[in-house]
Every structure is written in C-alpha cells, then in structure tokens.
Amino acid sequence: MTKVLLVDDELVLLDLGCQILEKRFGFSVETVGSGEEALNKLSSERFDAVISDYAMPGMDGLELLRRIREEDAQIPFVLFTVKEREKVAVEALNSGANFYVQKEESPHIAFTELAHKVNTAVELVRAENNLVIQRDLAIASANSREIKEILAQCLKAAIKTSFMDAAAIYLMDDHDHLSLTAVDGFSPEYSDHIIQAHLIPLFFSLLRVSDTVFRDQKTIQEYSRTLFTSENIHSDVVISLTHHGKPIGLIHLASHENDQELPTPLQRSLHGIVVQIAGHISDCIAEDALRESERMVNTLITNLPGMVYKCLFDEERTMEFVSEGSLALTGYHPSDLVQNQNPTYTSLIHPDDRPRIIEVIQRAVNRHAQFKLTYRIFTSSMKFKWVMEQGVGVYDENEDLIGLEGFIIDITRQKVLDDQVKTSQNRLNMLFSNMNAGCAIFLDHDGDGRFILIEMNAAAEIMEGRKKETLLGKTFQEYFGLSIPKPLNDALSNLLTYGKPQNLPQIYLNTPSGKKWREVYLSQSHIGNESEIFLIYSDVTSRVRDEEQIIASLHEKELLLKEIHHRVKNNLQVISGILKLQAMRTTDPVTTEILQDCRNQVFSMASIHELLYSSHDIGNINIKGYVENLINHLKQEYEGANSSIQYITEIDSTIVLDIERCIPCGLILNELITNAVKYAFEPEGKGEIRVTFTHHDHMYRMEISDNGRGMPKEKKTSGTSLGTELVNRLVHQLKGEIRYPEGPGTTITIVFNDNQGSG
Numbered sequence: 001m002t003k004v005l006l007v008d009d010e011l012v013l014l015d016l017g018c019q020i021l022e023k024r025f026g027f028s029v030e031t032v033g034s035g036e037e038a039l040n041k042l043s044s045e046r047f048d049a050v051i052s053d054y055a056m057p058g059m060d061g062l063e064l065l066r067r068i069r070e071e072d073a074q075i076p077f078v079l080f081t082v083k084e085r086e087k088v089a090v091e092a093l094n095s096g097a098n099f100y101v102q103k104e105e106s107p108h109i110a111f112t113e114l115a116h117k118v119n120t121a122v123e124l125v126r127a128e129n130n131l132v133i134q135r136d137l138a139i140a141s142a143n144s145r146e147i148k149e150i151l152a153q154c155l156k157a158a159i160k161t162s163f164m165d166a167a168a169i170y171l172m173d174d175h176d177h178l179s180l181t182a183v184d185g186f187s188p189e190y191s192d193h194i195i196q197a198h199l200i201p202l203f204f205s206l207l208r209v210s211d212t213v214f215r216d217q218k219t220i221q222e223y224s225r226t227l228f229t230s231e232n233i234h235s236d237v238v239i240s241l242t243h244h245g246k247p248i249g250l251i252h253l254a255s256h257e258n259d260q261e262l263p264t265p266l267q268r269s270l271h272g273i274v275v276q277i278a279g280h281i282s283d284c285i286a287e288d289a290l291r292e293s294e295r296m297v298n299t300l301i302t303n304l305p306g307m308v309y310k311c312l313f314d315e316e317r318t319m320e321f322v323s324e325g326s327l328a329l330t331g332y333h334p335s336d337l338v339q340n341q342n343p344t345y346t347s348l349i350h351p352d353d354r355p356r357i358i359e360v361i362q363r364a365v366n367r368h369a370q371f372k373l374t375y376r377i378f379t380s381s382m383k384f385k386w387v388m389e390q391g392v393g394v395y396d397e398n399e400d401l402i403g404l405e406g407f408i409i410d411i412t413r414q415k416v417l418d419d420q421v422k423t424s425q426n427r428l429n430m431l432f433s434n435m436n437a438g439c440a441i442f443l444d445h446d447g448d449g450r451f452i453l454i455e456m457n458a459a460a461e462i463m464e465g466r467k468k469e470t471l472l473g474k475t476f477q478e479y480f481g482l483s484i485p486k487p488l489n490d491a492l493s494n495l496l497t498y499g500k501p502q503n504l505p506q507i508y509l510n511t512p513s514g515k516k517w518r519e520v521y522l523s524q525s526h527i528g529n530e531s532e533i534f535l536i537y538s539d540v541t542s543r544v545r546d547e548e549q550i551i552a553s554l555h556e557k558e559l560l561l562k563e564i565h566h567r568v569k570n571n572l573q574v575i576s577g578i579l580k581l582q583a584m585r586t587t588d589p590v591t592t593e594i595l596q597d598c599r600n601q602v603f604s605m606a607s608i609h610e611l612l613y614s615s616h617d618i619g620n621i622n623i624k625g626y627v628e629n630l631i632n633h634l635k636q637e638y639e640g641a642n643s644s645i646q647y648i649t650e651i652d653s654t655i656v657l658d659i660e661r662c663i664p665c666g667l668i669l670n671e672l673i674t675n676a677v678k679y680a681f682e683p684e685g686k687g688e689i690r691v692t693f694t695h696h697d698h699m700y701r702m703e704i705s706d707n708g709r710g711m712p713k714e715k716k717t718s719g720t721s722l723g724t725e726l727v728n729r730l731v732h733q734l735k736g737e738i739r740y741p742e743g744p745g746t747t748i749t750i751v752f753n754d755n756q757g758s759g
Contacts, residue, residue, distance in 0.1 A: 002122055003028040007038045007052040007064065008080070016107050017051075017114075025115040035059030039067060042075075046163060046257075049076040049118045054088055062092055069096045074129065076121030078114060098124070130269045133157045134276055150284045151182035154251075154277040159185060161273040162237065162266065164253040166190075169241075170203065171249035171281070178204060178249065186254070189230050198226060203250055206238050212271070213238045232256050239274050243282035251277065301325075306387075306409030309345075313361065313393070313404050316344035320403065329387070329410055331380030350376035365393035365401050374411065386415040437538040438463045442476050444531040449496070451476045451533050463518075463539055465511065476533065481510060488520060495522050495533070506544060517544040572606035596637065597723075600674055603633050604666035608659060620656040623665070623693050627651055630669060631691065638677045644686040645677060651693040655700070661752075664730040665702060671723050672704040672748055680708025680746060698754050700736075705747035711740075 004027050008014050014031040021027040030047075032038050034056060042050070050068065054061035061079050068077060079092040079100040089100035098121035104110040137157045155167045166185025170178050178200050180191060189195065202223060206213045217234045220227055227233040236254040240247055251274060301308045301323045307330070308323040322334040336342035349357065353375035364371035373389045391406020432439055438460030442451035453474050461468055476492065477484050488509075491502035501523040509518050520537040576599050583595035607629050608621060631647050657665065673689060681687035692703040727748075731738045736752025 002026070002048045002118065003046070004030075004118060005038060005041055005047045005050045006031045007033075007035065007050065007056070007061075009033050009053065009056045013053075013107075017111055020108060020111040021115055024112075025119075027115070027118075035061075035064035035067070038064055042068065042071070047075065048122050049078065051078045051080055051114060051118065054079060054081040054092075062088065062095060065092060065095050065097055074125050076118065076125050078117050078121060080110075080114060126266065126269050130161060130272060133160055133273060137273070137276060137280065147281070147284045147288055148182070150280055152184065154280060155182055155184035157273055158251055158253055158270070158277060162253050162270045164237070164255045165257075166231070166233075166254045168252045169249060169281070170200070170252065171241075171285075172247060181249070187231060195226050195230065199224065199252075203238055203252065207240050207247075207250055211240045211242075212267075227254070237270070239270070241274065241278040241281065243278045248278060248282055248285070304407060304409075306407050308407045309391075310394070310403060310405045311345070313365065313401060316340055316346045317404075319345055329379075329385075329408060330377065331383075348377045348379075350378070352376075361391075361404070365404075368393065368395070371406075374415075384412075385410055386412045432457050435459060437536050440479065440535045442479075442533040442535065444533075447529060447531070451531075453479055460537075463511070463516075463537075476535075485509060491520070491522055492533075495524050499524060506540060517541040568606075572602050576602045576606065597674060600634065600637060600670050601667055604630055604670040605663055607633070608662050608666060620658055621662045622653070623655045623657055623662070624649075624651040624653045626662065626666065627669060627691060627693060630666060631673065634670070634673055634677065638674075644684065645681065646686075646688045648688060648690045649692075651691070652695055655693060655695050661734060664733050668702070668727055668730050668750060669704065671727050675723060676704065676706040676708065676746065680706040680710075682709070695754065699751055700754060701749065701751050703747065703749045705743075705745060707745040710744070711746045 004021060006014060006017050006021070006029055008017070008031070011033070014033070018029045018031055021029050030041065030045075032041055035052075036059060038050065038052065041047075052061040052064055056064075059067075061081070065077055065079070068075065073096070076098045077096065079089060079097050080103060081088055081092075081100060082103050089102075092100055099117040101110060101114045101117055104113075134157075137153055151169055155169060158167045159165070164185075166183075168180060168184070168186060168190065169182040171181045172178055180196055180200075183191060214237050215223075215235060217228070220233055220236065224233075227236070231254065233254045234257055236252060239251050239253070241249045241251060253270075302325075304323070304325060307325040308321075309319055309326075310321040312318040312320065318340055319337045320339070322337045324334060326332055326334050326337055330337070330348060332342060337345060346354065357373055357375055360373055361371050370390065370392050375387060375389070377385050377387050379385060387408050388411045389406060389408045391404050393401050394403045394405055396402050435457065436459055438457065440456040440460050441454050443454045444451050453472055453476075456468050456471065464471065471479060477489075480488065485507055487504055487507055491504055494500070495502050501521065503522075504518075504520040507518050507520055509516055517540050518537045519540045520535070523534045525532050525534070579595050579599045579602065583592045583599070586592055586595070607626065627649060628651075631649065635647065669691065673691070676687075676689050680689075688707045690703075690705045692701070692705075694701045728738065731750055731752075734750070734752040735755075736750050739749040739751065741747045741749060
C-alpha cells in the first residue's frame with residue numbers, strides 16, 4: 001500500500017483528494033494544511049510520496065520542496081498547481097520535483113492524473129533504489145569472506161528494500177532443521193529460545209502454504225501475540241529463501257507500523273532482492289563448504305603418514321604433484337621428484353619389483369579398478385624400505401587414461417612384524433601339529449555357549465582313535481561322548497564362569513580304545529565377540545599304573561621296615577630283660593649299677609624303634625615325644641633312688657630327626673640325665689632337671705641342666721670316666737660341639753648342625 005502525504009490549505013480539497021486517492025486508487029493518505037506541518041510529519045513517519053499545493057500561507061510548495069530535498073533527495077514529490085502557474089511548475093522540476101499536475105475543473109480527472117504520476121514516481125524511485133541496493137549487496141558479497149558479513153549485508157538490503165523496521169534470517173541445516181542465524185532491528189528478546197520455539201514451527205507451517213506470507217496486525221495478534229507484545233510488531237512478511245529450487249531457509253521482515261500489506265510493486269522489488277539474497281547466502285555457504293573441504297583435504301594430505309601423488313603412467317612415473325610427505329618417505333623434497341627434476345620415481349623402485357608393478361597397474365586401469373601394491377624402494381641415503389601404494393587411474397571425458405592418483409606409505413616396520421608373525425605362526429603350527437599331547441580348539445561363534453570343534457592335531461586323532469574330519473563340528477560334550485565325567489564338566493563350568501585356566505592331573509575317560517586316564521588342561525581366550533576354548537590333554541594311563549605299582553611297592557617296603565623296627569625293638573627288649581635278670585642275680589652294687597646303665601641305654605635305642613614302628617613316617621622321629629618317653633622310663637627306673645626330682649622339658653614340637661642322629665641324641669640324654677639323678681643331688685634331697693631341645697639358624701641345641709651341687713671344674717675339662725668318654729664320642733658322631741656354661745648347678749649344652757639347611 002502506497003502511503004502519501006497530501007499538503008494543501010484548502011480543507012475541501014484535502015477531504016476530496018483523500019477520498020478519491022484512498023477509495024479509488026488504494027492509497028493510504030494523510031493530510032496536513034501547511035508546509036510546517038508537512039515537515040513535522042515527515043520527520044516522524046515514513047511516506048512513499050508527497051503531494052503539495054503551491055500556493056499556501058507561510059510556506060509555499062517550492063519552499064517545502066527545497067526543505068524536503070535538504071533531508072531526502074529521493075522521496076517522490078508531485079506539485080499540484082493551477083494552469084496559470086506553469087513557470088512555477090518548471091521551477092519546481094528544476095528544484096527536484098518529480099512531476100507537476102495542474103488542477104482541473106473536474107477534481108476526479110485531476111486526482112486520477114495525480115495518482116498516475118505518484119505511482120510512476122514511486123516505482124521509478126523504488127527501481128533506482130533496488131538497483132543501488134543490488135549493486136551494493138553484490139559488492140559487499142564479493143568483498144566479504146565470512147558468512148556473518150554476508151548475512152548482515154543481506155538483512156540491511158531487505159530492510160532498505162521493504163521499508164520494514166527489522167529483519168531476521170533463518171537457515172536450514174542438512175537435517176532440515178530451521179534455526180535463527182542473523183538478526184537486525186529486533187530486540188534481544190526476539191532471540192530468546194521461548195520465542196523461537198513458538199516462531200520456528202509457525203514459520204514452517206506458513207512456508208508450506210505459500211512461499212510468501214504477509215500478515216497484518218490482527219493475524220499477528222491471533223497467531224504470534226508474543227511478537228505484538230514483546231516486539232511491538234504490527235505487520236510482517238515471511239519469505240522463503242530458495243536457490244536452484246532448493247529451500248535454504250527464510251527471511252522474516254517486520255514493521256512497527258500498521259500496514260495491511262505491501263503494494264505489488266514493492267513486493268516485486270522485495271522478491272527480486274530476496275532472490276539475490278538467497279543466491280549470495282547459498283554461494284557463501286558453498287564457498288565455506290569448499291574452503292572447509294579444501295582445508296580438510298590439505299590437513300589430510302599434510303598429516304598422512306606417507307606421500308600423496310599425481311603422476312603420468314609412463315616408464316618413469318613422471319610426477320605432476322607430490323605432497324610434503326615425500327621427504328620423510330624417500331628423503332627427497334617434492335620439488336626433486338616433480339617432473340623428474342632430480343631422480344625419477346621409477347629409479348627409486350627396486351629393479352626386481354618394477355615389472356610386477358607395471359603389470360598390476362596396467363590390469364587395474366584396463367578394468368577401471370583400484371590397484372594396491374607392496375614393493376621395495378631405496379631412499380636418498382640408500383636405505384631400504386618396504387612401501388604400500390594404493391591408487392586409481394584418472395580418465396578424461398573420452399575414458400582415456402591421463403594419469404594416476406594415489407598415496408604411498410612406509411610399511412617397513414609392519415612388514416618386519418608380519419614376517420615375524422608368519423615365522424611365529426609357522427612355529428606354532430609346527431608345535432601344534434607335532435606336539436605329543438593332544439590339542440583341540442573349540443569355538444563359540446554365536447555366543448550361545450555351544451563350543452564347536454574347529455581344529456585338532458594329529459596326537460589328538462591318535463588318542464581319540466578317530467579322524468579329524470569325523471569330529472569337526474561336534475560340541476565339547478559330544479567330543480568326549482554323552483557320558484562326560486563330572487570333574488571335566490565342572491572344570492568347564494568354572495572356566496566359563498571365572499575365566500581361569502583349569503588343570504585336571506588325572507581324569508578317567510571312556511574312549512573308543514577302552515578306559516583311559518588323561519591329564520587335561522583347559523584355557524579360554526576371547527576374539528571380539530567370539531570365545532575359544534583350548535583343550536590340551538595327554539594319556540597318563542601308563543603313568544597312573546606305574547604310580548599305583550610304586551605306591552604298592554612303597555607300602556610293602558614300609559610294612560617291611562616297620563616289621564624290622566618291631567623285631568629290633570623286641571630283640572632290644574629281650575636284651576633289656578636279660579640285663580635285668582643279671583642285675584637281680586648279682587649282689588655287687590657296682591655291677592648292678594653298670595647293668596642298670598646298660599639297660600637304660602638299650603631302652604633309649606629300643607624306644608626309637610618303637611616310635612618308628614608306630615609312626616606314619618618311618619624315617620623320622622619326633623624329638624618331643626621321644627624325650628618325654630625316655631624321661632618317663634628313667635623316672636620309673638630311679639623311682640626309689642630319688643623321688644623328689646622334678647623334670648622340666650622345653651622341646652620344640654616341630655623338630656624331627658632321622659634314626660642316625662636320634663640314637664646318639666637319645667644315648668647322650670640317657671647318660672646325662674642318669675648322671676644328674678645319681679650325683680647331682682643329696683640323698684632324699686629335692687632337685688630339678690631341665691631338658692631343652694631347640695632349632696635356630698640351621699643349628700640344633702640340646703641342653704641338660706640341674707640345680708644340684710655342680711660338677712667339679714677339673715672334671716669338665718679332663719673327665720676320663722666311661723660315661724664322659726661315651727658322651728664325647730657321641731657328640732663327635734653328631735659332628736657337634738659340647739659346652740659347659742658357667743652357673744649354679746650343672747649345665748651341659750650340645751650344639752650340632754642340621755646338615756640340610758632346614759629344620
């Protein structure tokens with residue numbers, strides 16, 4: 001709708017002109033009665049054109065024109081004057097008026113011509129403005145590098161063309177999501193997510209109905225009250241942005257004035273600008289995408305661990321482009337390789353590999369397929385490298401080959417590792433095939449717990465008595481038959497539950513060749529979602545039978561040794577009985593004492609054989625039990641001689657001795673305790689005998705002490721009695737040492753090595 005300011009001092013003419021222009025020609029007309037009022041209106045409101053009478057009190061039409069042109073050189077101005085004032089009309093045109101119209105006798109004719117002149121002037125000005133705006137927008141787009149700058153220029157162009165007050169651009173992403181991208185003229189609240197959550201779905205629905213939607217105040221209040229209340233929007237326009245038929249977003253233009261609809265000429269101008277805006281935005285987005293793509297390609301080429309190339313498919317592989325990675329790969333700078341400046345690339349390839357490379361590439365380009373090669377090159381320092389090359393042929397519009405493109409990377413380390421892996425794999429395969437133990441591999445491919453046999457070695461075939469082909473595909477349970485032993489089934493469950501390897505030293509199995517003993521080892525490994533069970537087992541039937549025979553033989557020997565100890569003990573008891581009878585027949589006290597000492601010595605040896613006979617360990621004697629048994633015997637033997645003696649023992653219960661050392665220790669204890677009972681105390685006197693036997697730092701320490709009258713000093717150092725001589729010889733037999741610590745009473749300590757480094 002064209003908005004016109006009509007200036008005239010005749011009220012009748014103002015009313016008539018307002019009625020004709022609005023009702024007949026669709027103008028929006030505001031009237032004032034003087035030039036001063038017109039200037040005030042123009043300073044506060046926007047008008048598309050000014051129609052002014054010439055003859056007015058105070059300020060005439062020419063003066064008003066000059067004052068308007070000082071502020072606005074473009075707003076259309078039409079002078080409305082009488083015929084007699086043609087000179088005034090000429091002067092008005094020279095001063096910047098667009099047209100002048102003479103007042104006719106018929107007002108309808110005059111205002112019809114006036115409306116025509118106003119429309120013409122307005123369209124001319126809009127066309128000129130549109131050209132200027134398009135030119136400025138094109139220049140700004142050409143000079144701008146960032147999309148933000150382009151969007152800002154597009155918003156200004158849209159506002160200037162539409163004479164609206166605010167504009168916003170919404171762009172679509174790859175998922176057709178619409179989002180606010182640029183704003184000009186709206187308040188900060190316009191960008192709030194609450195308002196946007198309301199506007200974006202509304203805009204989408206408007207665009208589905210029409211590419212352009214003009215809304216008046218009533219419609220905005222009904223559907224977008226938030227714009228009316230927060231932004232004071234009285235009318236707006238929603239126009240889709242499309243480029244080559246593809247929607248890229250929309251532009252939202254808004255006015256704070258209550259315009260019903262934009263006039264058709266202004267709509268055409270606005271659509272022309274919007275088309276240009278869409279083109280600039282699309283081009284900018286495409287350029288940004290292109291720059292980002294180029295950046296990514298450059299980054300990829302720069303950081304690729306190797307050399308990217310483009311070359312001719314000639315004998316020398318003439319390089320047209322080589323990336324910076326050539327320096328690390330070959331030792332040559334890209335400028336050395338391009339156009340064969342220094343070496344040719346073919347000259348770097350090992351001579352033995354060149355024919356094969358040409359053949360493979362030729363087959364690939366003939367089929368328009370990709371080629372992949374592994375070969376050797378020599379660097380600038382004549383070092384040897386393995387490389388992998390992958391590329392494709394480049395063809396022209398006639399499908400003729402014009403070159404090759406691809407990349408080359410260093411795989412020397414990978415090649416060495418691959419060779420090592422192959423060597424290790426060959427070794428493992430050889431070990432798997434030739435090992436004496438049976439080995440079978442079961443795979444759970446579907447994750448359902450059903451482990452299927454996928455491989456077994458020759459030893460397993462021999463033990464199972466069946467060929468691998470007849471067993472492949474069978475489950476773990478079927479491999480061992482339906483009656484799988486419970487220990488094996490439990491081991492499988494524990495393996496799957498806890499993941500720890502399971503070892504069964506002996507398990508009894510029913511095999512096609514009969515019942516066998518097997519030693520079984522189970523382990524599990526995971527490869528991605530698949531699980532494998534490794535079964536290693538060997539036939540231990542002969543070993544089990546040999547062990548049973550050995551155990552039986554050992555049992556027989558143990559029984560035999562126990563029988564020997566029993567007979568020795570009985571013989572020694574017979575000797576003890578004989579000595580006792582002899583002692584009873586003699587009246588000589590000395591002889592009786594000697595016979596009694598002999599009986600005690602015989603008992604100390606017989607007691608050892610008795611303990612060995614009754615013990616589970618027929619090779620070792622527990623010292624604590626032996627000493628206590630010996631003391632009890634001596635207490636009984638000398639019960640009448642001195643009944644007030646108290647015996648105290650401090651013996652390590654963990655000490656065990658073999659018979660070779662236990663007999664000397666028993667004889668020594670018998671001799672020393674007997675001497676203490678006989679000679680250490682006064683007759684009928686009270687006393688204490690202490691026996692200590694300990695083990696520390698690989699040394700045994702046996703100590704016999706009493707609190708009696710003590711041993712004379714000269715007897716300790718030069719004793720010649722039979723008992724002293726016997727003790728010394730027995731200590732020498734133990735390879736030990738006898739000591740006589742100072743103190744009250746008598747203390748004798750015998751120390752000897754354990755000879756084994758442990759107790």
